[in-house]
Amino acid sequence: MGKTLFEKIWESHVVVEKQNEPSLIYVDRHLIHEVTSPQAFDGLRLNNRKVRRPDLTIATMDHNVPTNDRSLPILDQTSAIQIKTLEKNCKDFGIKLFDINSPNQGIVHVIGPQLGITLPGTTIVCGDSHTSTHGAFGALALGIGTSDVEHVLASQTLWLEKPTPFEIRVEGKRKDPHAVTAKDIVLSIIKHIGTGGGTGTVIEYRGEGITDLTMEQRMTICNMSIEAGARAGLIAPDDKTYDYLRGREYTPKNYESLVDSWRDNLKTDSDAKFEKQFVLHIDDIAPQVSWGTNPGMTCDVTDSIPSPDEFSKGDSNQKKGAEKALAYMDLKPGTAIEDIKIDRVFIGSCTNARLEDLIEASKVIKGQKISPHVRAMVVPGSQMVKKQAEEMGLDKIFIDANFEWREAGCSMCLGMNPDILSPGERCASTSNRNFEGRQGTGGRTHLVSPVMAAAAAIKGHFVDVRKMDLS
Amino acid sequence: MKGNIIKYAQDNIDTDVIIPGQYLKVHDYAELATHAMEGLDPDFHSKVKEGDFILSGKNFGCGSSREHAPIALSHSGIKAVLALSFARIFYRNAVDGAFLLPIEIDQDAYNAISEGDEIDIDIASNEIKNITKNQTYKMKPFSEIIGKIISAGGLFKYKPDQD
Numbered sequence: 001m002g003k004t005l006f007e008k009i010w011e012s013h014v015v016v017e018k019q020n021e022p023s024l025i026y027v028d029r030h031l032i033h034e035v036t037s038p039q040a041f042d043g044l045r046l047n048n049r050k051v052r053r054p055d056l057t058i059a060t061m062d063h064n065v066p067t068n069d070r071s072l073p074i075l076d077q078t079s080a081i082q083i084k085t086l087e088k089n090c091k092d093f094g095i096k097l098f099d100i101n102s103p104n105q106g107i108v109h110v111i112g113p114q115l116g117i118t119l120p121g122t123t124i125v126c127g128d129s130h131t132s133t134h135g136a137f138g139a140l141a142l143g144i145g146t147s148d149v150e151h152v153l154a155s156q157t158l159w160l161e162k163p164t165p166f167e168i169r170v171e172g173k174r175k176d177p178h179a180v181t182a183k184d185i186v187l188s189i190i191k192h193i194g195t196g197g198g199t200g201t202v203i204e205y206r207g208e209g210i211t212d213l214t215m216e217q218r219m220t221i222c223n224m225s226i227e228a229g230a231r232a233g234l235i236a237p238d239d240k241t242y243d244y245l246r247g248r249e250y251t252p253k254n255y256e257s258l259v260d261s262w263r264d265n266l267k268t269d270s271d272a273k274f275e276k277q278f279v280l281h282i283d284d285i286a287p288q289v290s291w292g293t294n295p296g297m298t299c300d301v302t303d304s305i306p307s308p309d310e311f312s313k314g315d316s317n318q319k320k321g322a323e324k325a326l327a328y329m330d331l332k333p334g335t336a337i338e339d340i341k342i343d344r345v346f347i348g349s350c351t352n353a354r355l356e357d358l359i360e361a362s363k364v365i366k367g368q369k370i371s372p373h374v375r376a377m378v379v380p381g382s383q384m385v386k387k388q389a390e391e392m393g394l395d396k397i398f399i400d401a402n403f404e405w406r407e408a409g410c411s412m413c414l415g416m417n418p419d420i421l422s423p424g425e426r427c428a429s430t431s432n433r434n435f436e437g438r439q440g441t442g443g444r445t446h447l448v449s450p451v452m453a454a455a456a457a458i459k460g461h462f463v464d465v466r467k468m469d470l471s
Numbered sequence: 472m473k474g475n476i477i478k479y480a481q482d483n484i485d486t487d488v489i490i491p492g493q494y495l496k497v498h499d500y501a502e503l504a505t506h507a508m509e510g511l512d513p514d515f516h517s518k519v520k521e522g523d524f525i526l527s528g529k530n531f532g533c534g535s536s537r538e539h540a541p542i543a544l545s546h547s548g549i550k551a552v553l554a555l556s557f558a559r560i561f562y563r564n565a566v567d568g569a570f571l572l573p574i575e576i577d578q579d580a581y582n583a584i585s586e587g588d589e590i591d592i593d594i595a596s597n598e599i600k601n602i603t604k605n606q607t608y609k610m611k612p613f614s615e616i617i618g619k620i621i622s623a624g625g626l627f628k629y630k631p632d633q634d
Contacts, residue, residue: 144563146564420493
């Protein structure tokens with residue numbers, strides 16, 4: 001019987017495998033950041049261990065870095081300490097660091113692909129759940145906790161129970177690909193399969209709806225695999241993948257011969273078997289807006305807020321969850337999504353802060369002003385994205401519309417730096433999680449695409465971006 | 472292992488409510504523990520006692536890979552979380568550091584056990600006794616290796632060579 005792409009990558013990385021036990025897997029790339037690594041380095045020191053492969057370990061600072069003027073000292077002392085600690089750890093253990101002043105600094109899942117560090121067929125780990133992003137390149141990319149970070153630093157391996165392969169086919173063509181985006185595809189998938197729908201699996205996204213996407217759009221899809229509970233998500237590499245990585249700063253010198261072998265090997269065999277399957281038809285899907293407190297609580301922009309009974313379909317915990325979510329979000333069943341007013345707009349995060357995201361959002365706002373009661377910010381995913389956007393004049397479009405134009409980092413996706421919502425504030429956000437308090441205590445998050453966030457900023461409430469001229 | 476139940480009758484308790492993002496800069500575990508479950512239940516810190524268990528629904532610990540989540544619960548005194556299912560990274564983190572026992576239970580046990588019930592968990596027999604209600608439920612057995620890592624006291628204390 002044939003094998004899935006996931007199984008092929010898995011088998012080529014197994015160091016030790018025994019029946020009914022987790023396997024020991026070799027790690028090709030280990031990405032680290034300031035928040036989930038300090039205790040791991042403490043553990044190494046305590047046990048007098050070295051980093052086994054500093055040359056395969058790359059660090060940056062993204063989670064708690066300020067996104068305003070970087071010539072100023074960091075006011076939050078605990079953040080300053082975490083940043084200094086990462087600098088010291090990288091120096092002591094000989095690890096390459098893209099620090100706060102580096103032109104390569106940025107969100108770890110944005111810079112990996114951008115620098116050619118992320119490669120097809122590799123295993124990539126990082127102490128961050130959105131590591132699944134790198135799966136867009138046909139890599140097996142896993143989020144891990146701090147104990148496992150220490151384990152990988154010490155041994156360059158990870159023990160793992162083998163996940164099962166899950167095929168998600170995305171069929172058809174979007175009618176308006178500027179207005180209905182990769183974010184809407186992945187939110188639609190999670191809406192259908194639920195936040196636990198992918199638990200214990202590695203998703204392979206396939207079909208015309210996926211191969212049509214650009215690399216940056218594919219990253220948005222794979223990024224949110226974790227929101228469906230999956231261990232990872234991946235997409236078979238093709239010419240778009242190989243073209244994207246060609247000539248980047250850390251792309252290997254023997255790249256073309258690697259591409260030849262990837263072309264032969266990195267695909268799911270036609271007779272391979274997936275343990276689970278789901279098909280999404282995208283011909284008629286609408287822009288999506290989350291209304292609740294997990295990414296599965298999502299509906300079309302043309303819909304109204306569902307009642308807990310409609311949403312739960314008889315499941316009592318789901319019903320209770322929906323009631324609690326509506327109370328937290330201060331929303332009532334039957335309210336049209338387009339009638340929901342917003343206070344804040346956040347265009348950023350490892351889900352949607354790449355150059356294409358900013359280009360698409362800028363088309364919506366060009367020549368317009370944001371609603372006077374809205375505060376909006378753009379936080380580019382990396383300093384390189386910021387520079388490229390500025391070279392195209394996108395910063396001026398955003399600033400002229402009264403958006404704040406910031407330095408790169410995770411920012412208001414998770415509320416670790418000063419960019420947070422105040423209690424009760426409602427935000428149209430291009431990030432990945434709408435959990436209670438995620439963007440600041442009491443803050444209310446609605447997950448949307450960059451163009452939907454931009455449209456909401458202009459109108460002051462959600463609006464179906466398909467009605468706007470994006471040509 | 473005996474303890475009392477703190478029940479959150481809901482699914483999808485995420486790591487952002489178990490330990491909100493602003494506390495991921497806190498390195499002192501005792502301080503971290505004072506913010507455990509703050510995003511869901513501000514009274515948690517005042518009511519939790521050493522040895523208590525949490526009971527919850529499906530997909531417990533979904534979201535971020537922050538190991539701070541099982542650490543904050545563990546340092547609050549929580550010895551086990553009983554849930555209908557777990558998000559995988561949380562489960563893994565809980566086991567790796569031997570912070571707490573992630574125990575999968577079935578719907579009947581979930582329905583039967585109430586807030587405050589005194590429970591006795593017997594891993595050897597995969598049984599959960601409800602002392603308050605005089606009932607017994609089955610728990611899903613740990614896989615062999617998870618059991619070994621837990622008995623060893625975490626990933627770094629487990630030595631595969633001893634097999």
